[in-house]
Amino acid sequence: MSATQVTSSTTAVGVRAVERCDRCGAGAKVRVLLARGGELLFCGHHARTHEDKLRQVAVALRSIG
Numbered sequence: 001m002s003a004t005q006v007t008s009s010t011t012a013v014g015v016r017a018v019e020r021c022d023r024c025g026a027g028a029k030v031r032v033l034l035a036r037g038g039e040l041l042f043c044g045h046h047a048r049t050h051e052d053k054l055r056q057v058a059v060a061l062r063s064i065g
C-alpha cells in the first residue's frame with residue numbers, strides 16, 4: 001500500500017462542486033488522476049473516447065457522483 005501525496009492545496013475533498021468535462025463542458029462523470037500530477041475531468045462520452053490514452057497516463061480513473 002503506497003501513500004498518495006496530494007500536492008494541490010486547492011483540492012477540497014468532500015465538497016460537491018459542479019465539475020465540467022475538460023473537452024466539452026458537460027457535467028463530468030470521470031476524474032482522471034495523472035501519473036505526472038494533476039487531474040482531468042471528462043464526461044461519460046469523452047471518458048470513453050479517450051479511455052485507451054487515459055489508461056496510459058493515468059494512475060486512477062474514478063467515477064464522479
Ligand SMILES: [Zn+2]
Pocket residue numbers: 021022023024025026042043044045046
Ligand atoms: Zn465531454
